[in-house]
Amino acid sequence: MIDVYSWPTPNGHKVHIMLEECGQQLGRDWQVHPINIGAGDQFQPDFLRISPNNKIPALVDPNGPDGQPIALFESGAILLYLAQKFQCLLPASERARLEALQWLMFQMGGVGPMLGQAHHFRIYAPEKIGYAIDRYTNEAKRLYGVMERRLQTSPYLGGAEYSVADVAVYPWLRSWQNQGIDWADYPTLKAWFYSVGARPAVQRGVQVLADAHKPLTDERARAALFGAQQYQPR
DSSP states (O other), X not given: OEXXXXXXXXXXXXXXXXXXXXXXXXXXXXXXXXXXXXXXXGGSHHHHHHOTTXXXXXXXXXXXXXXXXXXXXXXXXXXXXXXXHHTXXXXXXXXXXXXXXXXXXXXXXXXXXXXXXXXIIIIIOSSXXXXXXXXXXXXXXXXXXXXXXXXXXOSBTTBSSOOHHHHHHHHHHTTGGGGTOOGGGOHHHHHHHHHHHTSHHHHHHHHTTGGGOOOSOSHHHHHHHTSGGGGSOO
């Protein structure tokens, strides 16, 4: 059974969704271990051994590529591992596969980091800094525009078929309101968003650990996520 160390965040949900889309059932084929990032679980030595960057998600597969256990961190690497292991959501042809992979990298390098900054400065930052709010809100709108134009010419972000690229992006758009987005400006992307959200595996994936999710408003959580605790040497 695959062990997933996670929390109900966009990056965590990416892996939950991917497993379910690949036909892996929670409780039968994989199990989840909550890593409460607001309580500082990500700094525990056992977790750091498999995720040295103290970020969720992380995965341990007792049956790795050579039949030996493998531990992985970084959600993009985990998605690619699962796509290869289960031969799912990654096109077979080299050209189509590269097309999908570039949009996966777009999520990893752009959508995740920039929307994360938009969330931070719009919602969580103790000081409301107008310049930062405007910068990351505008960048969020720019990225949504990139995806809108892509989907005007392609049924899915990664190409002709639903792929790992769509799995990676979808959870990050679930907080569109917190990012300062008006769906009216992105009708094609909105249609894609609700179509992907209707997939049974996606619905199962976003429900994983959903009951554990709480607003990150208390001082302990802020210290673990944004404060001095984050930067202590380990």
